[in-house]
Amino acid sequence: MSINRKPIVVGNWKMNLSLSEATGLAYELSEQLEDIAGVDIDVGIAPSTPFLSIIAAICDESAIGISAQHMSAHLSGAHTGESSVQQLLDVGCQYVILGHSERRHVYGESDEQIAQCARLAHDLGLIPILCVGETLQQREANQTLDVVLKQVSSAFSQLTADEASRSICAYEPVWAIGTGHTASPEQAQEVHAAIRKHLSELYSVAIADSVRLQYGGSVKPENAEGLMSQPDIDGALVGGASLKVNSFNSIVQITSKLISQT
Numbered sequence: 001m002s003i004n005r006k007p008i009v010v011g012n013w014k015m016n017l018s019l020s021e022a023t024g025l026a027y028e029l030s031e032q033l034e035d036i037a038g039v040d041i042d043v044g045i046a047p048s049t050p051f052l053s054i055i056a057a058i059c060d061e062s063a064i065g066i067s068a069q070h071m072s073a074h075l076s077g078a079h080t081g082e083s084s085v086q087q088l089l090d091v092g093c094q095y096v097i098l099g100h101s102e103r104r105h106v107y108g109e110s111d112e113q114i115a116q117c118a119r120l121a122h123d124l125g126l127i128p129i130l131c132v133g134e135t136l137q138q139r140e141a142n143q144t145l146d147v148v149l150k151q152v153s154s155a156f157s158q159l160t161a162d163e164a165s166r167s168i169c170a171y172e173p174v175w176a177i178g179t180g181h182t183a184s185p186e187q188a189q190e191v192h193a194a195i196r197k198h199l200s201e202l203y204s205v206a207i208a209d210s211v212r213l214q215y216g217g218s219v220k221p222e223n224a225e226g227l228m229s230q231p232d233i234d235g236a237l238v239g240g241a242s243l244k245v246n247s248f249n250s251i252v253q254i255t256s257k258l259i260s261q262t
């Protein structure tokens, strides 16, 4: 992790937790992360869409940022079940996760849709967390970098250099999400370094050096240190382990401590 990039850990709650569980978790996290969130490290949580405004209100006094898990590629109109970027801003979001592998693979989201969402997010002031990652089959066929870098090119294709530098990119190998199989620190670093090099070719070395790259895929307190100490890994996108206050808190603390030692 580089000292020039503020680390960022975001918890993706997916379609989990009842309202009382979600509010309880938000209260506990606000308390436990009071001293470090926003200071040494940026911390975000991504509750399910119906809970966004209530969780945003709970976290209002803390520096925990609120992320949506998905947004529409359209500004408004006849798009049943979707949420617009303005609606997400209205309920207190600062971030939006785009192109999560579950959205790509289960709901058929295309690279073009993700690029369009990234464009709209920046137009209205929401920070996109752009997810990329290969399937197991693609890794085994030695296609990892081809697949990931193509997704990166597309996700950033409509963004200016300044917008790119404010974006977050999450490398999440599909085979590591929710499976308990984590990429080794070396495997993750290899892909992160390739993404940063690719961004330097798309923009410049300075812009590539400013983009925060998260790793996601079965991050837990036990494997966080190895992953977060890699030079091109600037934080984590955490699924399962973000649903428990202690494990998410530990991941945030470990990540934050590593940066202060850099």
Ligand code: PEP
Pocket (backbone or CB within 6 Å): 012, 100, 172, 176, 177, 178, 179, 180, 216, 217, 218, 219, 237, 238, 239, 240, 241
């Ligand atoms: C995710 O959903 O983005 C994720 C990384 O999940 P998990 O940590 O459970 O693998």
